[in-house]
Structure formats: C-alpha cells, structure tokens
Amino acid sequence: MRSGIWKDYATACLQWPGTILFPPVCLACHDHVVRPGTLCAGCWPAMRFLEKPWCEVMGTPFGHDMGEGFLSAEAIANPPPFARARAAVGYTGPARRMVQQLKFHDRTDLAPWMARWMLRAAGELIPDADLVVPIPLHRGRFLRRRFNQSAELARAFARLAGLPFDPVAVERIKGTRRQVGLGARERQDNVRGAFRVRPEKEIAVAGRRVVLVDDVYTTGATVSSVTRALKRAGARNVDVLTFARVLPGDFRPEDADTI
Template sequence: MGLQAVLHAVYPPQCLGCGELVTSDFGLCGKCWRDTPFISGLVCDCCGQPLMGEDDGSVAQCDDCMALARPWTQGRAALLYKDNARKMVLQLKHGDRQDLARPAGAWMYRAAKPILRPDMLLAPIPLHWFRLLRRRYNQSALLSASVAKLAGLDYCPDLLQRRRSTPSQGGRDRSARFENMEHAITPHPRRKAQMQGRHVLLVDDVLTSGATLAVAADACLAAGASDVSVLVLARVAKDA
C-alpha cells in the first residue's frame, strides 16, 4: 500500500462540514454539499453577486455596482454567505479551522478564473497587529496564499497594513461601514515598489458592503497599482 492509502486507512477522510466519512481529503458529504451555496451562472462582473438570467459571456453588473463607484474593476465570490458557507467562514475566522483554507482556496480559484491575469499580484486584506496577535493568523492571508499557489501568481502577504484597530463591521449600515474603515488601511512602506504598475487582486473572506475592500483598493491605486480586482470566499447577497 502507498503512504496515502495507509494514511486513509488509519485516518479516513472526513467531511469538512460535519465530520462524516467521505471518499477524498478536503471534501464535503452529499448533505453538506447541498447545504453549501456555491455561486454559479450569471454574476455581477464587479462584485460576484448572482444575477437573474443566462450567462452568455457578456458583462453584467448588479444595481449596487451600477449605482456605486467601486474603486476596483472586477470581482468574484465563491459562495453565498449563508447556511453551511456561513458556518465554514466563521469556523475559519474564529474557530481555528485553518484546514479549511486549502479547499476554500480551490473554490475561490475556480470562481476567479474569468478575472485572473498573468501579471496579477495577490494580497490579503490585513488584520491590525493586535487582532492578529490574538487570533494568531489572518484567514484572508491563508486564502490568498492558497489561491496564489493554484494560480501560479505572485503573492505578498503584507502588501497592505491596517494602521488602526477598527471595531467590528457587524450590525452597521452601509454608510457606517465606510466611515468605520476610513483611512484604516495603507500600503506597507517597504512594499510599495512591488505594486508599481501591477494589477493587484485583493483577497478577503467576506464581502458585505464592500467598504473594507474599497479602502484597500484605494490604497493600492494611490501607491501606484495599475488596476485592482477583488476576490472573496463568500459574499452577502441581497436576499441572504
């Protein structure tokens, strides 16, 4: 027996969601797969919001992205932030389930394929140093590293820095979210040269209003990035 077969015999693969036995590593059982709202079909080219209609290859945008001036060009999301997806995001973010970053990165890579460019530089949304110290890891950094490896693209984990510790965005309306994030994220002074003339792909775990990603995108553009796109594991849909 090969090493992998021996390991599977001793430690059989378990579902990422419920722990039931599955046939492959980092997989979901049938029930958890059905309860995980993967995004497919026609989506907003700017934020990944699922849209009504058929995907005929043309560019479409949701009402929000037509009304708001997003500082980024394109965006995608792998999941809707509800049901089993919400559970896994919270486990990754607060439950020390760092093992979820590998399969989640694969889902994000699949969702991001239409917007990936050969010259892209991937970077995560940063955590404030105090929050990073308490959590011990940045979930967005784990996700962006996984996507960068699969895509074969450059990755800079500290391209940006969070200069002040912002209160949680939970429970805030759109305007309050933007106000809360104002001037919170800046380019790392020793990494500015890396984004000069580059297309930056910002990676985060969840997109709600887009306030955090907007501040980060503005910081990249001000530092000399030629363009910015965004990629998230999950996004809050209007009907979620």
C-alpha cells in the same frame, strides 16, 4: 497499464492505515466522507456555488441571462473603486460553517481546499493579475488570533494560480470598531483611512494588477478601503476575490464581519 494498476494499489495500501486511524471528514460538518477535501451528501447540495450569469463588476448572480456586460443596480448606483469582485460561494449553510471554523477555531487546514473553489471563481481574474494581496488584520487582533485568515486563503490561492503573493504589502494603521451591527454607511466611515501600503512596498505595488483576497464579502466597505490604498500607491488595477459573499436579501449573521 499493469504498472499503473500496481502503483495505484501501492498508494492505496500506504494510505489505508491513516484512513483507518484518521478517517476523512466533511469540510463543513465533520461527518465521514470517502475522500479528504470533500463535502458530505448533506452539505454538498446546500453549498451555493456562484455561477454566471452575474454582474460583470460585482459578481452577484442574476436569475436570468441579461446579456453580456449587463450590470447590477448596485454597480450602476454606487460604482466600486475596484474593477471586479468575484466569490466562490454564497455565505450560507456549509460555507458559513467553513468560514467560522477557519476564522475562529484555527482550522487553517481548510484554507487550501477553500482556495481551490476560489481558483475556479477567479478564472477571469488570473490572466490579468500580477500580484495577490490579502486584507490585513490589525496587529492586536493578529496577535490574539495568531494568524490572518485572509492571508491563509490568499497564500493558498496564489500557489494554485501561480501568482506572486505578498502577505504584508498593506497594513492596517488605525484601530476600528468591529463591523458587526453596522450599516453600509457606518462600515464605510469605520474603515476610512484605516489602511495603507507599507512605504517599502510601494515599488512592488506600483503599476501592478492586484488580486485582493478576503474571506467574506459583506458590504464591500473593507475591500473598497484597501483598494483605495493600493491605488494611492500606484496599483494599475485591483480585482477582489473572496471565498464567500453575502448576497442581496440574505440574512447577515453577526460573524460576517471580515476585518
């Protein structure tokens, strides 16, 4: 027991200079916090973690427990091509700021912390999964941004879940308008036929149970289009996992575009 105490003391001593020079900050607002990878006292209660009860298909939370297998009106009226969708948090407040920092300010260091919450949300998906695949960026946008935020999240999640990860299984073959300001039908039309599984990756996808990863679920147009591409290539099943989700009734900010 005494050796364990000394080990903890030695670790703290080694970390102390770095903590003084570079004190840890909140993942969402940059206020100082005690430990790296945490939220401050102001952001933590504002983060909306998505919990059961929820729609078994769409993952949207219910206000009351409706019973096992109960589906939302969205899942019944417009069944998606994917089997299940899950998200870690609602796309408001601190979650919105974290996505913006990752996506537009090169904060790829946030991805491993965000993936930890995604791992918790994916508890039902992991046992049924064989492969993790991110939503791809168009080549031009990738060159401008220099990284794919969805791939950063997918890579970190796959590592935590112990699942194979393929960052280039799916490619975007058609340039489209940004999704900002488009309605649900316009978004579907905008991404129709925009994705395909690379021919050399079809063998790796065929028969697999895929977890498709993105940063934000808005209307589902993008993940649905990629799901169809994966199924055309022979994927056995596709589940969707995102860090955040725009929930019914929430305001859709202009940066909720996930492509």
